[in-house]
Amino acid sequence: MPxxxxxxxxxxxxxxVVLLTVLCSVxxxxxxxxxxxxxxxxxxxxxxxxxxxxxxIFDEATEQKVGDITLKTGIPRSLTLSQxxxxxxxxxxxxxxxxxxxxxxxxxxxxxxxxxxxxxxRIRGLQVDPLERFLILLTRSAxxxxxxxxxxDISLQLYDLAQKKITRxxxxxxxxxxxxxxxxFSPDGKLLYFFGDDVLILETxxxxxxxxxxxxxxxxxxxxxxxxxxxxxxxxxPGFFTGLFNTQDPVQNRRIMGIxxxxxxxxxxxxxPIGPAEGVSFAMAPDRKRGYGLMQQxxxxxxxxxxxxxxKLIGRTEFAGRPRMSLRVSSNGKxxxxxxxxxxxxxxxxxxxxxxxxxxxTADQTTGLFVLPKxxxxxxxx
Numbered sequence: 001m002p003x004x005x006x007x008x009x010x011x012x013x014x015x016x017v018v019l020l021t022v023l024c025s026v027x028x029x030x031x032x033x034x035x036x037x038x039x040x041x042x043x044x045x046x047x048x049x050x051x052x053x054x055x056x057i058f059d060e061a062t063e064q065k066v067g068d069i070t071l072k073t074g075i076p077r078s079l080t081l082s083q084x085x086x087x088x089x090x091x092x093x094x095x096x097x098x099x100x101x102x103x104x105x106x107x108x109x110x111x112x113x114x115x116x117x118x119x120x121x122r123i124r125g126l127q128v129d130p131l132e133r134f135l136i137l138l139t140r141s142a143x144x145x146x147x148x149x150x151x152x153d154i155s156l157q158l159y160d161l162a163q164k165k166i167t168r169x170x171x172x173x174x175x176x177x178x179x180x181x182x183x184x185f186s187p188d189g190k191l192l193y194f195f196g197d198d199v200l201i202l203e204t205x206x207x208x209x210x211x212x213x214x215x216x217x218x219x220x221x222x223x224x225x226x227x228x229x230x231x232x233x234x235x236x237x238p239g240f241f242t243g244l245f246n247t248q249d250p251v252q253n254r255r256i257m258g259i260x261x262x263x264x265x266x267x268x269x270x271x272x273p274i275g276p277a278e279g280v281s282f283a284m285a286p287d288r289k290r291g292y293g294l295m296q297q298x299x300x301x302x303x304x305x306x307x308x309x310x311x312k313l314i315g316r317t318e319f320a321g322r323p324r325m326s327l328r329v330s331s332n333g334k335x336x337x338x339x340x341x342x343x344x345x346x347x348x349x350x351x352x353x354x355x356x357x358x359x360x361x362t363a364d365q366t367t368g369l370f371v372l373p374k375x376x377x378x379x380x381x382x
Contacts, residue, residue, distance in 0.1 A: 040330075041337070045373075046059075047370040049076035055071065065361070069088075077367070088103060091126060096114070112159075139155055140152060174209070229282075236288070242259070242261045247273070255276065284308060285333040292329060293305075301318065305317075322342070336353075
């Protein structure tokens with residue numbers, strides 16, 4: 001009997017030791033500080049829309065999720081940033097609703113739709129006036145009748161943000177209706193540029209043509225006209241955009257790619273050929289000295305690096321990519337964010353193209369990625 005009691009007490013003592021060991025381990029683990037990243041992208045915030053009907057927000061310094069902007073209009077199709085970078089204009093996945101979001105407070109300011117009753121109006125594109133007086137919307141309506149849908153003409157409409165309604169339909173320049181438009185505002189909002197074979201320039205009071213930029217003419221003798229490819233104005237001054245443009249060699253019939261910078265106000269293109277056209281995307285670093293691109297072919301993916309100041313290709317490096325990739329440069333230029341088509345953001349070192357880690361999201365992405373300063377958020381939360 002005494003032996004049996006000692007045996008029971010021994011097991012009980014062992015259990016206590018195990019329990020104390022586990023508790024101590026929990027305390028030690030709980031007391032550990034978050035792992036410090038050896039290299040970070042900066043001190044900004046990352047914003048990206050998701051199928052959860054939210055814009056997820058991540059801290060660059062920790063790469064941890066720090067919040068959401070819950071959208072009243074549901075799943076976002078695109079985010080359009082205002083010129084002063086204080087608001088997102090969100091187009092929803094049905095292309096029928098627009099929501100205005102204040103970035104600093106992470107709140108919805110207003111929503112609207114052009115659909116009403118049996119008439120569905122889909123918004124196929126939008127541009128925000130730099131002064132945020134109005135939006136220019138590319139729309140097409142479909143009216144449900146008893147036996148069919150009646151499809152309306154595609155049109156450009158002006159939505160007044162103060163009056164919260166469509167106030168006019170903008171006539172097509174030179175009467176040329178277009179299924180899609182590439183339009184941009186001047187920095188002061190006084191001019192609207194329609195890109196096509198040439199650039200038609202309209203004033204924004206009555207939307208009449210005031211000038212034409214003959215972009216179809218070759219920049220130099222022996223060259224073809226410039227065609228805009230992948231461009232990036234996220235880190236540019238208002239009124240400028242930089243990218244990889246293409247031109248056709250009229251003699252050898254070769255497509256040539258080069259780095260170009262467009263000045264809308266001066267109506268100039270600074271273009272330098274760098275080699276054969278390869279269909280490469282483009283994203284510029286915040287310092288505007290470096291640019292990066294992605295070449296995506298079946299079974300072959302490459303990072304491209306460009307010296308934007310010297311207008312030349314630095315190098316190209318093959319890597320194990322993934323289908324449907326987009327690229328954004330971190331706020332300090334040290335990291336590259338590869339995103340799109342999934343619930344992850346791959347983080348690469350810009351200097352070596354080494355995959356450092358992966359940011360895990362809680363929902364698949366639906367929009368582009370935006371890298372914005374924290375300062376407005378900090379002020380609003382105090």
